[in-house]
Amino acid sequence: MTILVFGKTGQVATELAHLPGVTCLDRDQADLTDAAACAAQIAGSRPEAVINAAAYTAVDKAESEEDVATLINGAAPGAMARACADLDIPLVHISTDYVFSGGGTAPWQPGDATGPLGAYGRSKLRGEEAIRAVGGTHAILRTSWVVSAHGANFVKTMLRLGAERDRLTIVADQIGGPTPARDIATACHRMARALIADPKRSGTYHFAGAPDVSWADFAREIFVQSGIACEVADIPSTDYPTPAARPHNSRMDCSTLEATFGIARPDWRSGLADILRDLEKGTPS
Secondary structure (H helix, E strand, O other), X not given: OOEEEEOOOOHHHHHHOOOOOEEEEOOOOOOOOOHHHHHHHHHHHOOOEEXXXXXXXXXXXXXXXXXXXXXXXHHHHHHHHHHHHHHOOOEEEEEEHHXXXXXXXXXXXXXXXXXXXXXXXXXXXXXXXXXXXXXXXXXXXXXXXXXXXXXXXXXXXXXXXXXXOOEEEEEOOOEEOOEEHHHHHHHHHHHHHHHHHOHHHOEEEEOOOEOOEEHHHHHHHHHHHHOOOOEEEEEOHHHOOOOOXXXXXEOEOOHHHHHHHOOOOOEHHHHHHHHHHHHHHOOOO
């Protein structure tokens, strides 16, 4: 089986590269600002499935670069979907909880009304809409709070700051499920294979680590597992203003993913332990 992956250095793409039958494309091979070039890569490669693990993810910067974010997160996935439909192969596309407003406390279900708070969320929603409009075989996998031993993420930031300081103030009114990139990669790979066998599984799904937690409590667990003696003080989001608003409620109902593909929510605490072991062994960052 040949699965073509858009992305090579990102957190999920780095994990996908270790899975069987995967070919990853870096930025030199696939410019995500050129939708036609992305489609041409698929047409020329003729894979059995495509996974889009590439995205514009600079949430705050997107507020001043929404046009670029929309090219990468909106137009490119739409072109990929069209190219996949032309070849009658499935596309698995990674999206985000940021397509929702973040209101309330109930876990978001795949069919809930969207309402992005900022440019990043709007650009990702455009990608979802473009994929669905094509009508080909696809799975849109919304996930949240991605962490790994690679790249920049909350775990690595906390490890650095916790080693430098005795006390950190961390937002406690944003709740969600931290999701290890390795688990996302495994889920995408499994979904791609399942869609080849049964295109009727097409749809939108949610995948996030369990249990749901605040950023502050996530930081506390990072320090406990890593043995760092750093106090965490809870603060509201209003005490940590950012150019882009963050959703307060990133809880996600993942039941349809388990029912359709047999993929259960991973325990992020176990995933965190794996990440810390990878970093201790010197996994490239």
